[in-house]
Amino acid sequence: MTDLLYSEIEEELRSSVRALLADRSPHQAVLARCETAEPYDRKLWRTLARDLGAASLAVPEETGGAGASVREVAVVLEELGRAAAPTPYLGSSVLAGTALLALSGDEGADELLAALASGERTATLAVPLSTAPGTPRGAGFPAAVRADSAGTLTGTVTSVADVGTADVLLVPAEGRDGPGLYAVEISAAALTVAPRTSLDLTRPLFDIALTGTAARRLAGPDRAPAALERAVLTGAGLLASEQLGLAEWCLESTVAYLRERRQFGRTLGSFQALKHRLADLWLDVVGARAAARYAAGTLADGDPDAPVAVAVAASHCGDLAVRAAEECVQLHGGIGMTWEHPAHLYLKRAKADQIALGTPDRHRTALAGLVDLPEPAPTA
């Protein structure tokens, strides 16, 4: 059984990420930035990615990384979730990083991965954030973009995360010989990037349009589909850790508020009706921690149970985070409905995360196949 606890090194990593975010990304700062053209604090990202080495954790030493694993990446995500921090970690270090890692040995991929690991460059995977694992295999490689024989790309991809800070886009595209994964410089001509108005203010989304855009092919039909699937599966599994961190913050800040707030001559936290609700929430957070750790562990170990672990973590943590954020809003009363209070940042992140990389419903459907619990046949 994979280790479900945190190592000492992980705890150290956690405290340095937490300290950095507390110092440089307090809620007021997140709120102040979130409606500007620069929702991401690039300096903070540089510190996180380069100085704290968060971008290199899962990258092997020979490619310039720290040679740790996605277990450590999961810890960083927990902290990013706790702070509702706007950083391109999911797009760059998790999605793009995993895809490149899966192509290791390819010179172009290794080079780019090393640049991401050093924090020198930032990338993202150009798929809709809602893409669920199993989509590339099941419903066919995303064919929204076509590659011509000269290697230029044409097509559009909607709702892509972390484009705003990316230097490079990893674009899945259908070529004449089948699916491939291509690298496109963000500065390329014939590339347009249009921001969307996102539900999650802390993770803005973009639509990208390629019109004969120059690209470099990193992988062809033999490796691209598996790399893409690995990236999306890993993303879904690790997102559970972000959801865990988010839920923990919601629970803790609600508990703290109910210990302070007085109505009817007593602290609200002394009402048994509220105590029981928070106890139930705590129980589900405890479950989320185990499930998220298991998903990260199986992904790190290449354990064949990873798809099941991911489906379990993603369906439990996705719904839990939304519930925790909804409880946080509700139990703060009127304050929870205001813009100034950070609860709404968490609610929006939680609701968007619930859709990101597969809804809990899609993950449960995937699970049904994986553990042989088929749906009943339709009755005539």
Place this chain on the structure above:
Amino acid sequence: MTDPDELRRRTRALLDAHDPTGTDRLDFLRARYDAGLAWVHFPHGHGGLGAPRALQAVVDTELAAAGAPDNDPGRNGIGLGMAAPTILRYGTEEQKERFLRPLWTGEEVWCQLFSEPGAGSDLAALATRAVRDGDTWVVDGQKVWTSSAHNARWAILIARTDPDLPKHRGITYFVCDMTDPGVEVRPLRQITGEAEFNEVFLTGVRVPDAHRLGGVGEGWKIAQTTLNNERVAIGGQRAPREAGMVGKVATTWRERPELRTHGLHRRLLSGWVGAEVARLTGERLRQQLTAGHPGPEGAGTKLAFARLAQELSGLEVELLGEEGLSYDDWSMRRPETVDFTGREAGYRYLRAKGNSIEGGTSEILRNIIAERVLGLPAEARTDKDVPWKELAR
């Protein structure tokens, strides 16, 4: 006056005298009020005919068919839903005369100055004070979460007039002129991006004693009327099948087969059943009222409404998948109307979060059901018979 045919005849007479296509909107609304067809259950002279409340539908149906203008209820929800029934019940003849007609026509919008930073669920703990000075009261304090204060001409206000009495007994109910000096309204932006509610600062505001509603110290009792009406207004409108949030999700489901999944289908159907059950419960309640046997079901309507609105709007965002990741517009504005189902799925999801807080939280409503309907004993209280000024805050 309990005869639907008679009401239909009167409605047609109104339409004959004031053809809605040719008449100015306000003139038509005033004529309707004067004909007693605004609230048929209100007394003669105050917009009604003393008819059973249930017969309002007869009038509304006729007028809607003739394309008559409505009084824009989304703009003056607090006036129509809460201030009006309270004024009707506790106001003097002069107050009814002064306030009800422009309230009903929408010429004057109302807001509710109840909640305070330290007094939300425990509204009776409020600290805004009103001190008598001859024929006027001088009011000082701070209110919060005040919906529509930026559009309002008038406010219903509760304030503490005797700090030496236990908290429920030292409160008095007033009508406050929002244009008076000393009233300052500051927008308070909310989760949806807009500022529907406000903070209101009251500094030396002079409220004439003629604008007191009910007796000095009776404010808490009167506020109960307002709050009960608020719950009915939020949860209890008569509606056709698939009105509101369920209709939005059902339409998306029907029009967008590519979004369907089995899991969501189950939730949709369970939400649909819930919405239909709530609708039928409301209908049954109305029939009970008409038959003269009000039941306790009313206590649950707002609770059921909030739960359904939240479940269904959350489901809708998930159903939309990639589209659910987008929002229509975050820009800060101060809306004229409150519309729970307006705009897009993300807005509906976020706005619905307020349904279980505004007008009494779902937790407080559950307590009320447990204690008043089920007769369970109340929580032990330490604040009941203590003078307000001695309470720990």
